[in-house]
Amino acid sequence: MLQMIYGYARVSTAQQDYATQIDDLKRAGASKIFKDKYTGTTANRPEFDKLMDKLQNGDTLIVTKLDRLARNTQDALSIVKQMNDEGVILRVLNIGTIDNSPSGRLICTVFSAFAEFERDLIVSRTQEGKAWAKANNPNFHDGMPRKYTKEQIDFAWKLHTQNHMSYSEISKKLGISKATIYRRFRELRIQNINKKSRP
Structure with a gap:
C-alpha cells in the first residue's frame, strides 16, 4: 500500500491565511494538505x-506546530497516542518526529506531565462553570445527545484494546467513522487519566 505524507494547517480567525504554513508543509514533503479555520464561535474541524479518516498505517502527518494539531496538551497527547496505535508518524516541524522511537516516547512523557497539570485546571474551571450555570440558567443542560451510545463506544474500545483491531477495521465493522472513533477514544483516555489520578 502506498504510504502518504499529509499536511494539516489551521488558522484561528477568518482573517488569517494559510500561506506560510502551507509553504512550510510543502517544503517538508507533504503531498496533500488539509486546512481548517478555527474561530471562537466554532470548535468544528471538518477537514481534520x-x-x-484517511490516515493509514505507515502514513506521515506533518504540522508546523503542535498547537495547529490540538487545542490543548491533553488533546495533543491523546491524538499522538492514537496515531502511534495506528502506526501513523507525526512530524511537528518545530519539535521533531513523534513516533515509537526513544525520542518520540520522551516527548510523550513530557506531554503527559503537562497534560495532568492542565487537566486539573480544566476540571476545576469546568466544575465552577457548570455550578454557576445550574444556579443561574434555568435552561441549562449538561452536554448534547450523542450519535453513538456509550455501549457502542465501549464495544469499539474493547475491539481495539482486547482484540487489537485497528481504527480502520473498527470503522468498517461498526460503521463508525474513524474521526468519531478518534474523538470518542480520546475522551475515554482522558477519563482513564482522571480516574487514575484520583486518590
Whole structure:
C-alpha cells in the first residue's frame, strides 16, 4: 500500500491565511494538505476529521506546530497516542518526529506531565462553570445527545484494546467513522487519566 505524507494547517480567525504554513508543509514533503479555520464561535474541524479518516498505517502527518494539531496538551497527547496505535508518524516541524522511537516516547512523557497539570485546571474551571450555570440558567443542560451510545463506544474500545483491531477495521465493522472513533477514544483516555489520578 502506498504510504502518504499529509499536511494539516489551521488558522484561528477568518482573517488569517494559510500561506506560510502551507509553504512550510510543502517544503517538508507533504503531498496533500488539509486546512481548517478555527474561530471562537466554532470548535468544528471538518477537514481534520476527514484527514483522520484517511490516515493509514505507515502514513506521515506533518504540522508546523503542535498547537495547529490540538487545542490543548491533553488533546495533543491523546491524538499522538492514537496515531502511534495506528502506526501513523507525526512530524511537528518545530519539535521533531513523534513516533515509537526513544525520542518520540520522551516527548510523550513530557506531554503527559503537562497534560495532568492542565487537566486539573480544566476540571476545576469546568466544575465552577457548570455550578454557576445550574444556579443561574434555568435552561441549562449538561452536554448534547450523542450519535453513538456509550455501549457502542465501549464495544469499539474493547475491539481495539482486547482484540487489537485497528481504527480502520473498527470503522468498517461498526460503521463508525474513524474521526468519531478518534474523538470518542480520546475522551475515554482522558477519563482513564482522571480516574487514575484520583486518590
